[in-house]
Amino acid sequence: MKFFVDTADVDAIAELNDLGMVDGVTTNPSLILKSGRDIIEVTKEICSIVSGPVSAEVVALKADDMIAEGRKLAEIAPNIAVKVPLTWDGLKTCKVLSSEGKMVNVTLCFSANQALLAAKAGATFISPFIGRLDDINLDGLELIGDIRQIYDNYGFDTQILAASIRTANHVTQCALIGADVMTAPPAVIKGMASHVLTDKGLDQFMKDWAKTGQKIL
Ligand code: G3P
Numbered sequence: 001m002k003f004f005v006d007t008a009d010v011d012a013i014a015e016l017n018d019l020g021m022v023d024g025v026t027t028n029p030s031l032i033l034k035s036g037r038d039i040i041e042v043t044k045e046i047c048s049i050v051s052g053p054v055s056a057e058v059v060a061l062k063a064d065d066m067i068a069e070g071r072k073l074a075e076i077a078p079n080i081a082v083k084v085p086l087t088w089d090g091l092k093t094c095k096v097l098s099s100e101g102k103m104v105n106v107t108l109c110f111s112a113n114q115a116l117l118a119a120k121a122g123a124t125f126i127s128p129f130i131g132r133l134d135d136i137n138l139d140g141l142e143l144i145g146d147i148r149q150i151y152d153n154y155g156f157d158t159q160i161l162a163a164s165i166r167t168a169n170h171v172t173q174c175a176l177i178g179a180d181v182m183t184a185p186p187a188v189i190k191g192m193a194s195h196v197l198t199d200k201g202l203d204q205f206m207k208d209w210a211k212t213g214q215k216i217l
Pocket of ligand 1: 028131
């Protein structure tokens with residue numbers, strides 16, 4: 001499973017990238033706001049750090065305007081994936097931009113039917129939002145499984161990019177289901193290294209090592 005990092009924080013991206021944990025990056029208007037940076041400037045900087053797909057989201061609502069914004073965003077770097085919302089205009093935009101050879105990430109997906117439409121419109125990535133479904137007592141992971149089955153039934157090559165991931169367990173479950181990609185905030189990716197028994201075991205080893213009176217260096 002590919003790991004994308006869901007942030008526009010370049011320092012956090014660089015730190016994870018140095019460890020080989022970053023196969024791509026996803027951003028959205030809320031993350032751009034959080035970064036306090038200009039969208040073009042920060043996206044260019046991210047693309048200079050990461051060689052995999054970097055999603056940059058359009059903000060227009062009408063297809064013609066979305067297409068123009070998508071073309072402008074795609075000029076930033078060859079590894080830009082233009083992110084469009086799963087609306088009818090977003091699907092029209094997806095069809096046009098993917099026909100031009102641009103990567104398109106269709107976002108704000110909350111149903112299997114939406115994912116089916118995105119695949120037929122030529123999406124490179126479909127982004128189902130797991131956490132936001134869980135927030136309203138629906139099952140985000142079940143949606144990932146449904147999309148996996150539908151795409152496999154018909155051989156769609158649109159990649160399932162599990163998004164709105166809030167916990168390390170979401171990552172495990174997405175990997176088991178067979179999501180192609182997951183995107184998570186840096187804190188969730190770093191949190192995957194934590195285990196209470198690792199901490200407990202290390203604490204015991206340190207105590208016992210101190211009793212030996214030895215040094216390695
Ligand atoms: O990639 C989409 C993601 O940013 C949404 O996450 O936690 O705001 O639902 P969240």
